[in-house]
Amino acid sequence: MAKTMIVTSATSGIGKAIAKKLLKESTDKNDKLIINYFDKNQMEEMSNELSDTDKEKVTFIYADMSTYEGMEGFVNDVLKVSDKIDWLVCNTAIGTYKKFEEYDYELWDTILRTNLSVPTFMVQKFKPHFNNGGKIIFMGSLCGKLSYSSSLVYSVSKAGVHHLAKCLLKEFDGQNVSINAIAPSFVETPWQKGRSQESYDRINRKINLHRFAQPDEVAKLVYDTMTNDFINGTLLEISGGYEYF
Ligand SMILES: NC(=O)c1ccc[n+]([C@@H]2O[C@H](COP(=O)([O-])OP(=O)(O)OC[C@H]3O[C@@H](n4cnc5c(N)ncnc54)[C@H](OP(=O)(O)O)[C@@H]3O)[C@@H](O)[C@H]2O)c1
Numbered sequence: 001m002a003k004t005m006i007v008t009s010a011t012s013g014i015g016k017a018i019a020k021k022l023l024k025e026s027t028d029k030n031d032k033l034i035i036n037y038f039d040k041n042q043m044e045e046m047s048n049e050l051s052d053t054d055k056e057k058v059t060f061i062y063a064d065m066s067t068y069e070g071m072e073g074f075v076n077d078v079l080k081v082s083d084k085i086d087w088l089v090c091n092t093a094i095g096t097y098k099k100f101e102e103y104d105y106e107l108w109d110t111i112l113r114t115n116l117s118v119p120t121f122m123v124q125k126f127k128p129h130f131n132n133g134g135k136i137i138f139m140g141s142l143c144g145k146l147s148y149s150s151s152l153v154y155s156v157s158k159a160g161v162h163h164l165a166k167c168l169l170k171e172f173d174g175q176n177v178s179i180n181a182i183a184p185s186f187v188e189t190p191w192q193k194g195r196s197q198e199s200y201d202r203i204n205r206k207i208n209l210h211r212f213a214q215p216d217e218v219a220k221l222v223y224d225t226m227t228n229d230f231i232n233g234t235l236l237e238i239s240g241g242y243e244y245f
Pocket residue numbers: 009010011012013014015037038039042063064065066067091092093094114139140141142183184185186187188189190191192
């Protein structure tokens with residue numbers, strides 16, 4: 001049966017890899033993939049990479065997911081494309097490498113809002129529109145579980161996302177919608193572009209496979225999770241064997 005699938009912030013890094021994986025696996029010509037974008041250039045670049053068949057399935061929708069209003073507009077635009085939805089991947093996040101002492105309330109609030117509050121209310125708005133058998137995936141992070149990150153607020157937001165995935169289960173009880181979170185450690189995406197070689201080397205020493213994940217490795221886990229009907233309420237780690245010490 002044709003599905004409506006949504007991925008937020010899906011024109012770069014992990015989100016883009018997930019969107020491409022969903023298109024690769026899509027066999028029904030009536031499948032719809034709704035891609036949220038923030039950067040017009042990234043959207044145009046990705047659009048140019050799609051085949052004609054994929055283009056027929058894809059709708060790009062702009063939204064600033066750091067605001068409630070941006071998310072609300074996005075939900076309304078999605079529901080104009082399809083009143084029923086099947087798969088939702090909440091992938092948007094922002095971070096900071098500022099030190100705790102340099103934080104102000106606005107920075108803390110913006111990151112918590114973007115990474116945790118906005119996705120929570122997006123799920124609330126989409127809830128009545130989920131088809132039986134629907135799936136929700138939240139993009140978490142291993143730093144929401146281990147306190148290795150230098151970014152306190154980002155780590156706390158991701159810990160919240162992990163718990164949100166578990167707690168929402170009760171809210172969806174009886175609706176047959178599975179909800180899970182994925183916790184990658186380090187993934188080779190533009191997110192990591194400012195990292196020095198020294199920093200890469202230090203992290204790679206702690207990863208048993210001595211490398212960062214590729215975005216398509218995370219996308220595969222997202223897809224495998226969504227196509228397994230009994231994985232529910234779980235935090236799935238994809239870390240290459242990260243040892244924090
Ligand atoms: N990369 C890692 O090592 C890693 C590890 C664990 C978890 N994660 C998680 O994976 C997810 C994706 O990260 P990534 O590594 O793929 O990063 P990325 O390549 O930098 O992609 C992030 C995307 O989010 C967009 N974005 C930023 N602010 C936005 C907003 N206000 N509204 C809508 N979209 C916005 C960015 O657009 P612009 O480029 O225009 O800012 C970009 O397209 C995040 O949830 C992140 O926390 C990543």
